[in-house]
Amino acid sequence: MADRGPPAPAYGADGHPRLLQSHPRAQHRRGVRPVRRTGDERRELAAHPARPRRPGGGGGLFLVRFAARPPAAPLALPRRRRRGRQPHRPHVLRRGDRLPRRLRRHLPLALVQRGRQRHLDRHRPDGDRQLPGAQEDGRHPRREPELSDTGPLSWTVDAAAAGARFDRHVAAHLDLPRNQVQKWIHGGLARLNGVAARPSTALAAGDRIDCTPPERREERVRPEAGDLALLYEDDDLAVLDKPAGLTVHPGAGRTTGTLAHLLLARYPEMAGVGGAGRPGIVHRLDQGTSGVLVAARTPTAHTRLARAFAGREVEKHYLALVYGEPSRPEGLIDAPIGRHATRRKEMTVRPDGRPARTGWHTRAAAAGIALVELDLFTGRTHQIRVHLKHIGHPLVGDPVYGEARWKSLPRPVQAPLRDFPRPALHAWKLAFRHPGTGALLRCEAPVPADLRELWEAVTRTPWVNTDSR
Incomplete structure (x- = not known):
């Protein structure tokens, strides 16, 4: 351009390269970015005498360098949540299972199970449960009085509890759930200074609280006439x-x-x-x-x-009709049982379950089913049903742990097995010491007619003689 004058020399009087200044109205296009000089270059530029500016010249020196645009940083996408709910693998706490933040820091709550089912898998380290009705010294434990047995309660708020909510203070003082205390407050059973108050009312030192717990409803079972065998x-x-x-x-x-x-x-x-x-x-x-x-x-x-x-001092013998024929005439199933991870009403064999042992002996087998005698050495929930499924011989007619194996059997025997209305399990014998005399008492219940009829309809043979082993 004619108004710019002759170009400046490439080198100065001291022999250093002269940095050219861009036009005052020059526009930066794509691929142009500011220069970031090293420390030596900045010190060298600072020691270089400033050039005189032309009249009407631009502002200060702005260094540019033509270079390729740096690659764009990857987008921070939200982490995809793993599906399948695998609690045995390390992962962040799932939203449905985690406790409130103020409770997660307390170590005593580390073993609280989800769904507030804190009673599951509770046992001693040796795998045995506590004997009911006895303490370490053999005395019967004293019954703690119910809250309703104590009658009306009254106390004065001290300075340490000043400023707390009415419902929170009462719940902490009586060791009760806060929602239950709120019902008492709304029903007039808990009063502040003799008058009704809101659950969120802030307390002051010296306030008087009067609480009248409701009478405990007894779970009475009323007699009903009927026949007992x-x-x-x-x-x-x-x-x-x-x-x-x-x-x-x-x-x-x-x-x-x-x-x-x-x-x-x-x-x-x-x-x-x-x-x-x-x-x-x-x-x-x-x-x-x-x-x-x-x-x-x-x-x-x-x-x-x-x-x-x-204390496992009782002998328990069962009879069961199962699918298939065990490969051996007898054996022992030693597999711990615990609550199912997802189906919480069911039990299953799991490594962290409670110890469970079941002995079995095959009495007879025919037409795809077998009559098995079982000895229980422990008394876990659904133990026989879970153990038989574990070894591949589920109970006939079991709606929870059974299988529809009757579909693979000959057509004439499918209907009796399919229509059997209950698990084919019978508590056959029981032997224990009499609680009064200490004598050994043996009791045996006869095999019910429906099990006999099922065996005869499927195998086309008479019922097996169970008197001798």
Whole structure:
């Protein structure tokens, strides 16, 4: 351009290369970026005498260098969450399982299981459970009084609790859930200085709190008339043959028509024996299982029988119809059992489960099924059903742990196996020491007709003689 004048020389008087200055209105295009000089170059430029500026010249020196554009940094995409829910692999805590942040720092809560099922897999290090009704010194533990037994409660707020919420303070003072305390406050059972207050009311030192806990509702089981198949009875206990389909005690979805109701109708003294809602019940059988069951009539008999069952001093023998024929005539299943990782109502064999041992002996086998005698050395939940599935011979008719193997059998035997309405399991024999006399008591429940008919319909042979082994 004519108005720019002659170009400046490439080198200065001192022999150093002269850095050219761009036009004042020069525009930086793509591929042009500021120069970042090293420390030596910056010091050399600072020592170089400044050139005189032309009239109307631009601003200060701005160094540029033509170079390729640097590669763009990768986008920070959100990390994709791993699917499949594999709790055994290290990973960040899943949103549905993690505890509140203020509780995650406390080590005593490290073993709290998800779903608030804190009772699962609770056992001693040696794998055995605590004997009920006894402490280390052998004395019966003292019953702690219920909160409703203490009557109205009153106390004064001290200076340390000043500023706390009304509901939080009452919950901490009585060691109760805060939502339960809030119901009491809304119902007028908890008052502040004699008047109703909001749960969020801030407390002050010297405030008076009056709390009247509601009366505890007793889980009473009312007697219901019905027939009981008794195998043995005396003043201390009763041994009976529980039919299949009868629930042992009230529970989820079952409030009437249980064995506990029938026992109270025959033995009214059982009302104060055992736990709440389980009068006289020492052990239990699944609803679909038939066979021998023991009930205590006195508190002393209940305590001693419960210790015998917990201490594995009771011999338990079962009969079962399973799919397939075991490869050996007898064996021992030693596999720990614990709660299923995803199906929380089911049990399964898992390495961190509670010790479980089941002995088995094949009585007979024909037409794709086998009659197996089982000896229980432990008493885990669903132990027989889980162990038989574990060795590949599930129970016939088991809706939870069974398999539809009848589909692979000949057509004439499919219908009886498919339509069998319950797990083909029978509590056959029970042997234990009498809680009063100490004599060995052996009880046997006859094999129910439905198991006999199933065996005969499938195998086309008479029922096996179970009197001799």
